[in-house]
Amino acid sequence: AGGIFETVENEPVNVEELAFKFAVTSINRNRTLMPNTTLTYDIQRINLFDSFEASRRACDQLALGVAALFGPSHSSSVSAVQSICNALEVPHIQTRWKHPSVDNKDLFYINLYPDYAAISRAVLDLVLYYNWKTVTVVYEDSTGLIRLQELIKAPSRYNIKIKIRQLPSGNKDAKPLLKEMKKGKEFYVIFDCSHGTAAEILKQILFMGMMTEYYHYFFTTLDLFALDLELYRYSGVNMTGFRLLNIDNPHVSSIIEKWSMERLQAPPRPETGLLDGMMTTEAALMYDAVYMVAIASHRASQLTVSSLQCHRHKPWRLGPRFMNLIK
Known part of the structure; x- marks a missing residue:
């Protein structure tokens, strides 16, 4: 090989x-x-x-x-x-x-x-299951828009309003963006980013006081559960992700x-936010x-x-x- x-x-x-x-x-x-x-x-x-x-x-x-x-x-x-x-x-x-x-x-x-179409469909199914009427999509780079296209096309078929925001590139300081979301009462948020970025964002969400039971975050990375989430466990926040690894097997x-x-x-x-x-x-x-x-x-x-x-x-x-x- x-x-x-x-x-x-x-x-x-x-x-x-x-x-x-x-x-x-x-x-x-x-x-x-x-x-x-x-x-x-x-x-x-x-x-x-x-x-x-x-x-x-x-x-x-x-x-x-x-x-x-x-x-x-x-x-x-x-x-x-x-x-x-x-x-x-x-x-x-x-x-x-x-x-x-x-x-x-x-x-x-x-x-x-x-396949990207399967993930895209699964994200839309999740939004429909939770019955979210307004959703904010936060993406890291343009490939995220491809991965989430079923959801982005949803307003034409379902009663869903979607707001699309992009993470700042480079410096990874998303606090100004999070502040706008907090002000706009954007409680249902889907993040499309790498697990490394997700680890950073979670720290900033906590810092901004947005780790409360009002919020529900969904991360498209398949490694959300490989991150160290201990800090957020008792905050009351709702967090969802998909996992491919069946660790119960x-x-x-x-x-x-x-x-x-x-x-x-x-x-x-080096520090990646992953569990050891x-x-x-x-x-x-x-x-x-x-x-x-x-x-x-x-x-x-x-x-x-x-x-x-x-x-x-x-x-x-x-x-x-x-x-x-x-x-």
Whole structure:
């Protein structure tokens, strides 16, 4: 398996890379899934927004011979790697939210992240369930408007009024915005932002005296419950979010526990607002993605990888069959 992961200068290894290694190590240690096979991997690190470098590293990995390529996660680099994998018929696996405008006609592309339309519909269902008549939508960047489009289109079909506000970029000081919302008695608020931003916003909401039973906040991040929410527990505020990780399932909780133990032994990461050692949705999806490929390769006995050249359009002979097994 090949992994291409983005790194930012002076920042620790990203969580998807950690989860990728964690999954491979777990599979190799636990000999039940692949008793006679050892998974090997090659990891390449690239800079954010460097799609040329992403293409080059993908070609290097394909020349080594890989059964599937994981990552990168930034949209311009994703598209570059995606077109190469599609041409050479090697599965390309993603675990992050992806802009829907990149059409998914690519036969060798799999994304484990929930489809944006499903999340969008679920948010609208929630608003209808709570019977909110006025809602404020606060988004971090324009992709949030895509993720929430079912709700934004709602006033034409339902008796719902919607106010749309954007978070200030950069300095993350949302207090002036929150002050306006407080003045306008905007009690039902949907925040579309990363879990890191959500952690910051929650502190500022508390500071502004808006953590009371009058307010109901919904966060679209799938990692709301991975944040440290202890401070807000007894404030009377209503807070809702979706979670993909079913932590009540004993199999899932044992994996999360192993992950936490490993994370807590590692050097501490910079403050992200996450609970110590908590497995994020991104990490869990990467873990699942590696397992999915391992199970497919176990089922595809006699799977041999070939060295593929980007400049020669000679695809991987077993690619289509392997892709069907993954699906």
